[in-house]
Amino acid sequence: GNSVTQMEGPVTLSEEAFLTINCTYTATGYPSLFWYVQYPGEGLQLLLKATKADDKGSNKGFEATYRKETTSFHLEKGSVQVSDSAVYFCALSASGTYKYIFGTGTRLKVLA
Amino acid sequence: DTGVSQDPRHKITKRGQNVTFRCDPISEHNRLYWYRQTLGQGPEFLTYFQNEAQLEKSRLLSDRFSAERPKGSFSTLEIQRTEQGDSAMYLCASSLARGSVYEQYFGPGTRLTVT
Numbered sequence: 001g002n003s004v005t006q007m008e009g010p011v012t013l014s015e016e017a018f019l020t021i022n023c024t025y026t027a028t029g030y031p032s033l034f035w036y037v038q039y040p041g042e043g044l045q046l047l048l049k050a051t052k053a054d055d056k057g058s059n060k061g062f063e064a065t066y067r068k069e070t071t072s073f074h075l076e077k078g079s080v081q082v083s084d085s086a087v088y089f090c091a092l093s094a095s096g097t098y099k100y101i102f103g104t105g106t107r108l109k110v111l112a
Numbered sequence: 113d114t115g116v117s118q119d120p121r122h123k124i125t126k127r128g129q130n131v132t133f134r135c136d137p138i139s140e141h142n143r144l145y146w147y148r149q150t151l152g153q154g155p156e157f158l159t160y161f162q163n164e165a166q167l168e169k170s171r172l173l174s175d176r177f178s179a180e181r182p183k184g185s186f187s188t189l190e191i192q193r194t195e196q197g198d199s200a201m202y203l204c205a206s207s208l209a210r211g212s213v214y215e216q217y218f219g220p221g222t223r224l225t226v227t
Contacts, residue, residue, distance in 0.1 A: 004154075036218075043116075044155070044203070044218040089154050098143060098207070098214055099168065102154030 002027040002094045006103035009087075013110050019077040021088055021106045023064075026071065029095030033057075033066055033073040036089045038105070044089065047075075080110045114138060116219035118204050124225045125194055132190045133222045137206030144187050145216060146179055147203040148172065155203055161187060194226045 007022040025031065035047040035057070048057030053068035064075045073090060090103040117136045125131050137144050143162050147155035158177070159169045163184035173179075176194075181187040191198055201223050205216040 032214075034215075043220040044205075046215055046217070049215065091154070093214065097168075099145065099157040099160055099170075100147075100155070100216060101157070104152070104154050 002031070002092065002101050004090050004092055004101055004103035006088075006090050006106050009105070009107040011106060011108045013080055013108070015082055015110055015112050016079045017110075019075070019080045019084075019108065021075040021090075021108070023073045023075065023090035023103060024071050025073065025090075025092050027092055027094045030068075031092040031094045033064070034091045034093070034100070035062070035064055035073070035075050036091060036102075038087045038089065040086070047088070080108070082110045082112050084108060085110045116204055116206050116217055118202075118219040118222050120222055121220060122223045122225075124227065127196060127226055128193055130190065130192045131194060131224065132188055133202055133204075133224075135187045135189070135204030135206075135219060137186070137204070138208075138217055141206035141208045141217075142184065143207045143209065143214065144181055145205040145207070146187070146189050147205065149201040149203055149221070150199075158189075191224075194224075196226045199224055199226045 003026045032051045034049045036044045037047045048059040050057040050066035056065045087105045091100045119134045145160045146158040149155040161181040176192045179189045201221040203221045205218045207214045207216045
């Protein structure tokens, strides 16, 4: 079946450090891929998306590239800020369906 | 605020009681989804509507759960005879079909605690 696997957290970084959160997926066909972010006490917010192989989604300094050959969609940011502290979820929407399948989330803590 | 809204935000109930949650989607969105999120996990799909039609239900949605979306606007999720295992955050999302990507916008959730 379709699934998403994320690296386990928490991830703790110093401000201005480079961030990578790994996400791999299993799906038939060509899913759409998403990263959502959940700040403390708030709902899920769409961070970025990619709909086909080699697409790069980007937003607020975050980037992720849809890699079909490695079935991956890793989230990266060149220089994290304390305000980036949140839980990040990778998700997919398989071809022909509308529901999302989420990973378990990765908590990021950025220290000043 | 034109985002997805959910009511109530928190609900504490005793085991065996019935509860109902409401979701108001973004006004022009024709699709509405319910998810459940337990602590330390990602959201899990429960069901989805296109307009007023319920088109898919997860195996997670036992007979005690029922969802409706009358007139294709707001939706309700009812849990009958609640059990402690029902304690979770219930999330609602909505989307509008545009091209081939259906971005879902999530509400703040209803946190259910069953005692």
